[in-house]
Amino acid sequence: MAPDDDTPRENADAVVRSQYEAHPYPPRDPDDERQRLITGSPSHIREINHYVFGGKRDFSKPFRALIAGGGTGDATVMLAQQLADQGPGEVVYVDISEASLKIAKARVQARNLRNVSFHHGSLLDLEDIAPGPYDYIDCCGVLHHLADPAAGLGALEEVLEENGGMGLMLYGALGRTGVYPMQEAIRKLTMGMEGGDRLALARRLVDSLPDSNWLKKNPAVGDHLLDDDAAFTDLLLHSRDRAYTVPEVDALMSGFGFTIMGFIEPVRYDPATYLDEEALVGRARDLPWMDQCAIAESIAGNLKTHVFYVVPSSHGTTALAQADNPGMVPLWRDDDGPAFARRLSGSNRIKMNFDGLALSLDLPDGAGKVAELINGERSLGDIQAALNQDWITFKARFDRIYRVLNGLNLMLLKAE
Ligand SMILES: C[S@@+](CC[C@H](N)C(=O)[O-])C[C@H]1O[C@@H](n2cnc3c(N)ncnc32)[C@H](O)[C@@H]1O
Structure with missing residues (x-):
């Protein structure tokens, strides 16, 4: 073992990795690829074109996408299939979990896709394991698990093509109300326990929560109620995650020179969706767009994830497709x-x-x-x-x- 592997951070990284080795996320069966294609956000090819390339990207030309922390392959499979349907575009998958990589690879093979390469390792080491440049980067539900999310974002920024963009997902702080107190309580109550015993005790605790508990009262969060150990573990037994408000997402992104082009679904980030009184809508409309998004988050209270697209601020004015001309x-x-x-x-x-x-x-x-x-x-x-x-x-x-x-x-x- 190299001396550095003994530092607290390296140990914490190893715990995160071992969770995803034991519980690849989300759980997927490669055989299901024969019946359906899972589509989602971010990284649907039409969203990428709309939010990153002003609707002008020609996918019959070369296109290189990185899926950083690709998990069991949802974005990898979707985008690889969509690119293959249109041209020579390729997808590069990176993840620290070998178990997740195996599942993602089997799904890609089940579809006979030949435009994906798989790399085992950390997105912090991209220059070594999967160097850029990339036209597009997907990083969905990963940065908030890093010891230093900003360092992760910096690593992605370094391999992003100047005119490219990224689709990201970070946990939403308000929508996850109740999650972190329960994580903390479970951590203390299961100290020294591992694996199935820890999971079983945590499940018993969650089953017996009083009606006043914030997690129990939160209708936006339900992964702990599923018969799915990976989902329960990801929500309540995670060794490291944090959540962001809209202003925090914006601050993190602008710190690296990125401009947010849109949150998905836009209607949920529009205060007018939740306001009846015209005077209030009018006052909201007078504010900068990011403030409007933050107000919508505060009013709705149920944004448990933030899915959004960013581009380098230098081309923030042209990246979003707009219905502004007949063409x-x-x-x-x-x-x-x-x-x-x-x-x-x-x-x-x-x-x-x-x-x-x-x-x-x-x-x-x-x-x-x-x-x-x-x-x-x-x-x-x-x-x-x-x-x-x-x-x-x-x-x-x-x-x-x-x-x-x-x-x-x-x-x-x-x-x-
Ligand atoms: C919650 S899962 C999300 C998977 C996938 N992006 C999705 O949305 O379906 C987080 C993934 O990030 C991976 N991961 C965590 N830290 C990483 C790192 N430093 N480099 C690469 N992958 C990492 C984990 O192994 C896990 O597969």
């Missing part, structure tokens, strides 16, 4: 978009449930007609012409539709 093409994020559009013809009201919060959002009249014309090929100009409306009238209605559908992360944009 932009609206597209559904997922394949069920057209079916969703047909349902809109019956009702202008969309009902959603986000982590214990029921939301009901209204679209303007005629939204169904617009939605049915969206096929990922027609531009805004084409749709305007098909509806026989002038640009100003069409655009005003489209903006209202877009605010809701993009807000729910159902609709994105690309350039023609």
